[in-house]
Structure formats: structure tokens, C-alpha cells
Amino acid sequence: MADPKQGATVAKGHEEAMKMAVSLLKEFGLPEGMLPLEEMVEAGYVKETGYFWIVQKKGTKHLFKMISKQVSYDAEISGYIEKNKAKKMKGVKAKELMLWPPVNEIVVDDPPTGKVHFKSLGGITKTFPVQAFAAGQCWKPNRK
Template sequence: MAFLSNHCLVLLSLFILITPLTFSQTPSIYDILKENGLPGGLLPKDVIKSYTLSQNGVLEVLLVRPCFTKFDTNALYETVVRANLTYGRLVGLEGLSQEELFLWFPVKDIIVDDPKSGLIVINIGLAHKQLSWSLFENPPDCKSDFLSKF
């Protein structure tokens, strides 16, 4: 009987040691953004299907559907959002557009120039916009129908 108890203790100890490795959690995309000096709210909530971050810094985020949201102006996320991720920067962005003066422009880059300033620079090619970090602290709701959001 003592042999069986010791055997069970050994098996239980092995299970406890192995379990954290087996069930390790992948960080959320919002955590990845924050770890890289960007606000988590740059991507919408409840529509992220998955993401990959390659060793060379290419971040690809898959959404379950395209959707609209609003920061200071209207924004459209496509089903794939891709960019080169470095600390404080999403460069060469694809899959995100912003409405300016009733026209839609692709967002090229999102850059945090100086984290102390509380500003984020949005590059839409024709212009650079400085927006408050606070607009992007929380992931926004995202609607599939443009009119239902506004």
C-alpha cells in the first residue's frame, strides 16, 4: 500500500511540473502591442481571430470580418491587418483605412514618437495626424455595418 501511495505522489509531482509547460498561455494581441510601446486599443475587440508575429517583426492579425469603428474619425479594419512591428511603431501598415473629409485613405504607419508626450502619429500618406494616446487605450467596439456604428 505504501508503494502505491509513493507511486501516486511521484505521478502527481510529475503532473504538477509538466502542467504549466503544457498549458502556457499565448499573450493576447493587446498585450503584444503594449509590450512593444503601443496602446492596446489600436485594434478592435471581439473580432480578432488570431495573430502571428514573425521573428523579423512582421505582425499579421486576422479578423473574423471587416469592421468599422471611430477614433477621432471613422476607421475601417479589413479582415487582415499587417505591419512591421518595432518598439513604438507599426510601419508599412496594410488593412486599416481612415476617413478624412469624406474620403478613405490607407493608414501607412502608426508611430509613438515620444511616449511622454501622450501623442500618437498616424500617417495616411498625404498627411500626418497627431492623436491623443487616450483615444487608443481601450480596444474599440467594431461594427460590420458602417451606419450601425454612428
């Protein structure tokens, strides 16, 4: 199988990796505060396929206060990004009751309705206001 990272643009170090991640979110119409990551090591993107990945020193958890939703980010996150959508994601989980189902797909309504939908592999879909994930939203880091 071919390496999904082949032909990628790669950013190293926290500052450069964060810039790349935020610019990808902006470019594809996804909320800019959706990946409140710390100590990023690397971010990469393959324009031809839409494959992206992000590596942090260690996993983190964040509480998105506006919606009281805790999200867990593994040390490595990957998936495919396209207009208003990130799919086939790995490394992101959202707390639901006592479970941590993986988030497989994130979709922003087009045309915009102010809603973003998070889908898990089990078919569960949760919808939230886009502004809950806007850049600069208060979140509380909580180390894994």
C-alpha cells in the same frame, strides 16, 4: 521570396489572438485600444523581423468617440512592429472627409508626449492624444 510568416508564433481563436495582439501593443509601447477587433481568427508575430498579422472573420469599422474618428479594419491586417512604431501596415484606413486613406504607419512619440501620429502613403499625417486609443475607450462597432 521568403514567406514573411516563417518562424512565427501564432495564436488561434478570438481570445488567444486578442491576448497576443494586446500584449504586442503593450510590449512595443503602442496604445492598447488601437485594434478594437471582433471575431478574430488568428494573430501571428515573427520576433526576428517584427512582422505581424491579424485575421478576423470579416472587416469592421469603429468610431473612436474621444476624437470622433472612424477607422476601418479589413479582415486581414499586417505590418511590422518595433518600439513605439507600426509600419508598412496594410488593412487599416481612417476616414478623412469623404475619403478612406490607408494608414501606413503609426508612431508614438519617444520620449512620451501623449501624442500618436498616423501616417498615410500620400504623406498625410494626423496627430491625436494617445489616450483616445487607450484600452477600454468607448467605441461603437459598425459592421462593414
